[in-house]
Amino acid sequence: MNKKGFILAFLFASVMALLIACSDNSNTDEPGNDNDSNNDGEQAEQVLKIANDQEPAGLDPHKTPAHSSVRIYSQVYSGLVQFDADMNVVGDLAVDWDQPDDQTYVFNLREGVKFHNDREMTAEDVKYSFERILDEETASHIASYFSNVDSIEVLGDYQIQFNLKSADATFLSNLTNASAAVVAKEVVEENGDLQQVAVGTGPFVFEEWVPDNRVVLLKNENYYDENLPKLDQVIYYTMKDEAARMSAIRTGEVDLTTVSAQSADLIKDQEGLEVKDYQSLEYSYVGFNNEHEILSNEKVRQALSLATNRESVADIVWGGDAVVSGPVAPSMGDWAIDVTEHELYSNNLEKAKELLAEAGYENGFDITITTASTYADMVDTAQILQQQWAEIGVNAEIKQIEWGEYIDTWVNKTADILVGRNGSGTDPDRALNYFFHTEGSANVWNFSNADYDELVTKGKTTVDLAERKAIYDQAQNDLLTLSPNLFLVSPMKYVAVRDSVEGFTPYPHDGEYILEVTKK
Amino acid sequence: MYAYILRRLFMLIPVLFGVSIVIFFTLRIIPGDVAATILGTDATPQALAQLREDFGLDQPLYQQYFSWMGGVLTGDFGESMRTGQEVLPDIMSRFAITFELTILSAFISWIIAIPLGIIAGIKRNSKTDFGVRIISLLGVSVPNFALATVLILVLSLSFSYSPPVGYVGFFEDPITNLQILLLPAIVLGTSMAGAVMRMTRSSILEILRQDFIRTIRAKGAKERVVIFNHALRNAMIPILTIIGMQIGVLLGGTVIIEQIFSLPGLGQLVLTGINQRDVIVVQGAVLFIAFVFVIINLIVDILYSYLDPRITYK
Numbered sequence: 001m002n003k004k005g006f007i008l009a010f011l012f013a014s015v016m017a018l019l020i021a022c023s024d025n026s027n028t029d030e031p032g033n034d035n036d037s038n039n040d041g042e043q044a045e046q047v048l049k050i051a052n053d054q055e056p057a058g059l060d061p062h063k064t065p066a067h068s069s070v071r072i073y074s075q076v077y078s079g080l081v082q083f084d085a086d087m088n089v090v091g092d093l094a095v096d097w098d099q100p101d102d103q104t105y106v107f108n109l110r111e112g113v114k115f116h117n118d119r120e121m122t123a124e125d126v127k128y129s130f131e132r133i134l135d136e137e138t139a140s141h142i143a144s145y146f147s148n149v150d151s152i153e154v155l156g157d158y159q160i161q162f163n164l165k166s167a168d169a170t171f172l173s174n175l176t177n178a179s180a181a182v183v184a185k186e187v188v189e190e191n192g193d194l195q196q197v198a199v200g201t202g203p204f205v206f207e208e209w210v211p212d213n214r215v216v217l218l219k220n221e222n223y224y225d226e227n228l229p230k231l232d233q234v235i236y237y238t239m240k241d242e243a244a245r246m247s248a249i250r251t252g253e254v255d256l257t258t259v260s261a262q263s264a265d266l267i268k269d270q271e272g273l274e275v276k277d278y279q280s281l282e283y284s285y286v287g288f289n290n291e292h293e294i295l296s297n298e299k300v301r302q303a304l305s306l307a308t309n310r311e312s313v314a315d316i317v318w319g320g321d322a323v324v325s326g327p328v329a330p331s332m333g334d335w336a337i338d339v340t341e342h343e344l345y346s347n348n349l350e351k352a353k354e355l356l357a358e359a360g361y362e363n364g365f366d367i368t369i370t371t372a373s374t375y376a377d378m379v380d381t382a383q384i385l386q387q388q389w390a391e392i393g394v395n396a397e398i399k400q401i402e403w404g405e406y407i408d409t410w411v412n413k414t415a416d417i418l419v420g421r422n423g424s425g426t427d428p429d430r431a432l433n434y435f436f437h438t439e440g441s442a443n444v445w446n447f448s449n450a451d452y453d454e455l456v457t458k459g460k461t462t463v464d465l466a467e468r469k470a471i472y473d474q475a476q477n478d479l480l481t482l483s484p485n486l487f488l489v490s491p492m493k494y495v496a497v498r499d500s501v502e503g504f505t506p507y508p509h510d511g512e513y514i515l516e517v518t519k520k
Numbered sequence: 521m522y523a524y525i526l527r528r529l530f531m532l533i534p535v536l537f538g539v540s541i542v543i544f545f546t547l548r549i550i551p552g553d554v555a556a557t558i559l560g561t562d563a564t565p566q567a568l569a570q571l572r573e574d575f576g577l578d579q580p581l582y583q584q585y586f587s588w589m590g591g592v593l594t595g596d597f598g599e600s601m602r603t604g605q606e607v608l609p610d611i612m613s614r615f616a617i618t619f620e621l622t623i624l625s626a627f628i629s630w631i632i633a634i635p636l637g638i639i640a641g642i643k644r645n646s647k648t649d650f651g652v653r654i655i656s657l658l659g660v661s662v663p664n665f666a667l668a669t670v671l672i673l674v675l676s677l678s679f680s681y682s683p684p685v686g687y688v689g690f691f692e693d694p695i696t697n698l699q700i701l702l703l704p705a706i707v708l709g710t711s712m713a714g715a716v717m718r719m720t721r722s723s724i725l726e727i728l729r730q731d732f733i734r735t736i737r738a739k740g741a742k743e744r745v746v747i748f749n750h751a752l753r754n755a756m757i758p759i760l761t762i763i764g765m766q767i768g769v770l771l772g773g774t775v776i777i778e779q780i781f782s783l784p785g786l787g788q789l790v791l792t793g794i795n796q797r798d799v800i801v802v803q804g805a806v807l808f809i810a811f812v813f814v815i816i817n818l819i820v821d822i823l824y825s826y827l828d829p830r831i832t833y834k
Contacts, residue, residue, distance in 0.1 A: 058604070139555075144562060211784060238782060240779050246676070253682045
């Protein structure tokens, strides 16, 4: 082939390559482009663009606990009950409910509620949904929340009864979980599962999911509350890089995004933007292997608690935007006790050294702190603890591992000390029973204390609110003293919002509440 | 030549077989259980066991491997453990995006690097040469993720500009498509350009010292003819090698750049797959990338013989 032939062949190959590269456009249409808001005094298009840091990991509410998925399917599905702004349980698909006895709940369902496929939702759907959750074959992450359900009876099209094995004060708050969603049987049967499709009764209708790109939701015109939602469309863009999210919110390419404490600081004074903060339900912790040769000694754990300066963790890791926390995060309101007065929160190094000496470690000891390199705050926390504990002679080595390995370490209890962050849940039972009861499904600390177990079991079955609070106050104090974990601080969370967005208020239990949002 | 191409294509079989074994077993060795990663800390042991069974992870490894390879041989790469989406169509649609980005980046790289490399080669040790060498050194040494982040920050802070969000296909909206891809292509193109520029310069320098160039000049050929018709063509072999390598690497997914610019390309697919321990996606994607890499190498080898007729394949 001569030179001319070569050039022609090369050009042909390039054009072909470009054609192939661009040939698959089946899922790349842009729904929001013609809907940008304007400032001309005309009615703005009600399209909210949200930048998310993570890609959804599937859309099945019964099988996917990842927050990146929850934030989407919680807009598509509804449950029986939900939390209001003050975290009181109020009706959602249920109008109201009775409790004939401690072990029985009867829910009266809203009439005329339709799934997004236009079929009416009835009590049979509620029964099917919870039986799907409890079916072992579903492998649902929230099966443990409803393991106390003995049977479910349909009393009529709009009435359903849950019979519990024992009195359970957590039942209603567990029902508020976004994963306790009511799904349509025919959609599950047609698709095998709900990871790719979403047909619920919620305020938004699932339109499309383009992987690693966007999820589009449209307004549910048949939503049971005819005044909600106010938006016509919500588009969630996956933008994993924080600099890109910052750039997009600064220039108005997106309307809303969650940001880290450091970024919140950078953009808080930017014109056209507002940074809204709220106290999260999370707390950072130091988890001990309570069967470890050294850490099994209660005095050692107490010494480490005394050697920990929690305020400096709040200042250095979270720029001061975090509050000292116990096992129940302060944003849980009355359920949380004031931990700052507890003796082990006094950062008393002399007392810490005394306790270590009493435990037989007057010269300190060597230990490994394991944490996830994926999250900078966890690594920073581990480094601060390393410095603080060195003052009482504890020589800690930090082992940073990747997230998948971290979860493996957590499940298999292979770390001596694990630094991480936990959610307090929406009921103190999660923070106290689930993580620290001997049989608790997330007690990965090998912690076992018969008195404590008895206390939190009583808390779960005590329906009287005042009595229950007294039990959980005691349980929190006991946990601080026994120190199976050290509870550090509960951070603030931040959402950057454009000025064109009105009516957005993040809540501790729902940082992305968009039902009342409008665009101007 | 055709026999050579066929033979090389035939060689793909053992290469891909080897890659499939390495990637399959490597993914099984890395710590992290997909069931625990998916279900999180709330899951009961029964739920975890059920999920492992659903994915066939309770089967012996060799059985898992043969069942996967059996599917691959019939064009079925399996379904994502996370989303249930079929892997092969996902790979293809993402490859299209990565391919377009690669072509744009390579184009930007060539229009910067080859002319500047030639000029630097011709005007050796001049100010222009030093300028080009500094630029190429910067191109090689500034990490592209740093350049990308700085570019994003400078554009948004100083010019209130941010590329449109959400990827759009070329035929859907060519202008928006190019707007989205321009910044990442510039970042990748400039970092590719550094190496190509250096190679072009040294290669031209080398050729210009050859006897045949002196002969051509002695015959009174114009300098333009000497450089473009004779020197550049002979200098292209090493340049083509490095370009081929760069394109091969880029087609395997420009993980960090795709992440920074939120492009749903092949790199993002692999990264998300690894983070989520979605081994079916990762092993399918890696096998595909290996295939592309081998093909690119074959194309480069064939191009050698067009550039230099002395190179023949039998």
